Amino acid sequence: MTLTLYLSPGSSSMAVHIALHEVGAPFEIKSLSFHEKEHRQPPFLAINPAGKVPTLLVGGTPVTEVAGCLLYLAKRFPEAGLLPSDPLAEAQAVSWMSFIASTLHPARRLGEDHVTEVWTLAERKLGAGDWALGRYSIADIHLFRLYWRMVNASRPRPQGLKRLDSLYERMMARPAVQRTIEIESGLGYELPP
Numbered sequence: 001m002t003l004t005l006y007l008s009p010g011s012s013s014m015a016v017h018i019a020l021h022e023v024g025a026p027f028e029i030k031s032l033s034f035h036e037k038e039h040r041q042p043p044f045l046a047i048n049p050a051g052k053v054p055t056l057l058v059g060g061t062p063v064t065e066v067a068g069c070l071l072y073l074a075k076r077f078p079e080a081g082l083l084p085s086d087p088l089a090e091a092q093a094v095s096w097m098s099f100i101a102s103t104l105h106p107a108r109r110l111g112e113d114h115v116t117e118v119w120t121l122a123e124r125k126l127g128a129g130d131w132a133l134g135r136y137s138i139a140d141i142h143l144f145r146l147y148w149r150m151v152n153a154s155r156p157r158p159q160g161l162k163r164l165d166s167l168y169e170r171m172m173a174r175p176a177v178q179r180t181i182e183i184e185s186g187l188g189y190e191l192p193p
Helices: 013-023 066-076 087-110 112-126 138-151 162-172 175-187
Strands: 003-007 028-031 055-058 061-064
Touching: 003 013, 013 066, 013 138, 013 175, 028 175, 055 066, 061 066, 066 087, 066 138, 087 112, 087 138, 112 138, 112 162, 138 162, 162 175
Parallel strands: 003 028
Antiparallel strands: 003 055, 055 061
């Protein structure tokens, strides 16, 4: 089944891009320019009426939202080991991704104090282990993408998040992350500061 990822370099679609490299499935990239408002043009709106990336076309069926795309890839390619088969661990992965999407992602719009508060909470949730679920998973990919964005933004960021900084370093060493950053850097980032 053909996989096509609609992305905008450096945006939330980066998590799905990383996961595609992790699972090793062949896929095509369609890069959309935020500056050119390509995600608001009729050809893309016909695929995803919300006009958002990521959108992963599976055959001709769109899968949207980071969590939906990551869950699909993890379940479709179980040999990659991106999602534990235990129902409780799977629920924890969904819980992490919900927390990332609903709490961490919108935090920047609510001011620096709120950013510090929610990322400190994420630091506590991460605990003493290397990975969110005790082993590498889609939850780590999702968490990393948002942390990567904060680390590389021009705005000040919370300091003293040692566990998250350590996760960031482990993720940056992964070939799938390195390949994704190489490709997306080549396409050009258009994110706000």
